[in-house]
Amino acid sequence: MNAEIWWKRRAGCAREMLAASFRRGMGPIGEPRLAGAVGDLLARPGSLVRAVVAYLLSIEMGLAEESARALGCGLEYLHTASLVFDDLPAMDDARTRRGAACLHVVHGEAMALLAALALINRGYFLLWQGMRSVSLARRDEASELVDECLGINGLAGGQAYDLGGWRGRQDPAEVAAVAARKTGALLRLTVGLPALCGRATHREIQLLDRLALLRGLAYQAADDLKDVHSHESVSGKSAGRDEELGRPNLVAAEGSEAAFKRFTRLQETGDRVEAALPGPVERWGMLRPLRVAPPASGQELSMASAAV
Numbered sequence: 001m002n003a004e005i006w007w008k009r010r011a012g013c014a015r016e017m018l019a020a021s022f023r024r025g026m027g028p029i030g031e032p033r034l035a036g037a038v039g040d041l042l043a044r045p046g047s048l049v050r051a052v053v054a055y056l057l058s059i060e061m062g063l064a065e066e067s068a069r070a071l072g073c074g075l076e077y078l079h080t081a082s083l084v085f086d087d088l089p090a091m092d093d094a095r096t097r098r099g100a101a102c103l104h105v106v107h108g109e110a111m112a113l114l115a116a117l118a119l120i121n122r123g124y125f126l127l128w129q130g131m132r133s134v135s136l137a138r139r140d141e142a143s144e145l146v147d148e149c150l151g152i153n154g155l156a157g158g159q160a161y162d163l164g165g166w167r168g169r170q171d172p173a174e175v176a177a178v179a180a181r182k183t184g185a186l187l188r189l190t191v192g193l194p195a196l197c198g199r200a201t202h203r204e205i206q207l208l209d210r211l212a213l214l215r216g217l218a219y220q221a222a223d224d225l226k227d228v229h230s231h232e233s234v235s236g237k238s239a240g241r242d243e244e245l246g247r248p249n250l251v252a253a254e255g256s257e258a259a260f261k262r263f264t265r266l267q268e269t270g271d272r273v274e275a276a277l278p279g280p281v282e283r284w285g286m287l288r289p290l291r292v293a294p295p296a297s298g299q300e301l302s303m304a305s306a307a308v
Contacts, residue, residue, distance in 0.1 A: 006287035011052050014072075016290070018051045021073050026122055037107040037115035041080055042084050045191075050190045050288045051076040051263035056286035057191060061198020067250075071193055075125030077119040079186055082155060085117035092247075093164070127193070134197045142196040148232060149185040149192075158182035164246055172262070175218060175224075178248045184216030185291035189228045207277050215290040221263040224250040225295045267291065 025212035029035035034167070058068030087094040087102040088109060104112035127146060131139050148154055158181025191208040194200075223294045226268050228251045250259040270291065277284050 003285055004087060004288075005284040007282075007288065011286070011289065014055050015048050015054045018048050018055060018069065018072050018195050019045050021069055022048065022076055023049070023067070025073050026118065029118075033107070033111050034118070034245060036102060037111040038118055040106065041084070041103060041115055043077070044100060046080070047077060047244075048078055050186065053286055053289060054190045056193055058194035058198060060283070060286065061194050061195065061200055063130070063198050064133065067133060067197070068129070068194070070126045070130035071137065071197070074123045074130060075186070075190055075193070076144070077126065078150065079121035081116040081119040081123065082186070083159070084112055084119075088112065090241045091159070123214060130193070131197055138191055138196050141274065142193055145192050145196060149189045154179045154181055154185040158185065164248075172250060172253040172258075174252045175248040175250050176220075179217050179220035180213060183220040184213045187212040187219075190290075191287070195295055201278070204278060209275055211270055211277075211288070212246040212275060213285065214266050215292070218263055218266035221250050221266060222257055222295045224260055225256065225263070229256070229295075263294065267294065 006211035022045045026038055026042065029038055040174055054075050055068045059171050060067065063071070078086070083097060084103050087097055088104055095105060096102060102112075105113060107115070131142050134142065150156065158178050161178045162182065188209055195205045195208050227249060235265045250262060253259075254262070274284060274287060275281065
């Protein structure tokens with residue numbers, strides 16, 4: 001069996017286990033409306049890419065299985081909560097997510113907010129649970145990374161920039177900076193926490209952080225292309241929202257062809273960083289799912305958009 005097939009099987013098994021943990025990890029909820037909203041969120045876990053990568057990397061870094069599972073599920077709860085906030089009328093005012101109606105559409109904004117806050121609370125609890133056996137110095141570094149990635153200069157700050165009203169000409173560098181705070185921040189946590197909580201060397205931590213940022217920027221570039229050119233039935237979420245709401249988008253900033261070339265450069269640079277990680281390449285096979293599938297070329301996307 002070659003390494004790629006072996007890693008796919010491991011990832012598949014990990015996803016099944018984490019999906020079960022994700023669904024039952026909140027425990028019983030007494031209030032029926034909140035229970036319904038949280039239950040709907042937990043019933044659609046998505047791809048669980050971040051959870052699977054964090055879990056498998058944690059195991060590779062020497063963490064106990066219980067700690068690895070806590071880190072993976074904690075990250076996924078935080079990610080899922082961020083999507084609920086993203087979709088609210090005050091933010092993106094989206095109608096669909098993961099091929100179904102958004103939580104606030106079904107349960108109302110109040111219950112959507114409370115469900116997201118419940119997931120955030122549980123997410124932080126699980127992160128601390130996963131970190132509790134780590135040395136004090138590494139635990140402090142990991143805590144600082146959590147604050148850096150999720151706080152006012154990370155995900156929260158990135159969302160604020162996202163709401164800035166980007167009408168007219170957009171600067172590609174600024175658009176990329178917003179993406180680094182949003183998408184890049186969560187991926188930095190996905191690989192950074194297992195590395196810091198485990199036995200990763202300083203060099204490995206540096207390379208993993210760089211890789212996560214590049215993969216996050218590539219993901220956002222692909223998402224921007226899809227937002228402009230893909231139909232909702234393909235993307236699984238409301239399309240065309242960036243233009244309607246004046247949100248940062250690489251296609252608006254530099255056009256489809258340039259955005260696709262930027263995506264390609266980010267992918268290639270990420271590949272080189274991943275190849276520079278110490279040891280045999282098979283050791284890092286759990287990182288492969290972070291490499292987003294390439295969208296169609298800018299020209300193909302433009303032709304497809306015109307045909308719809």
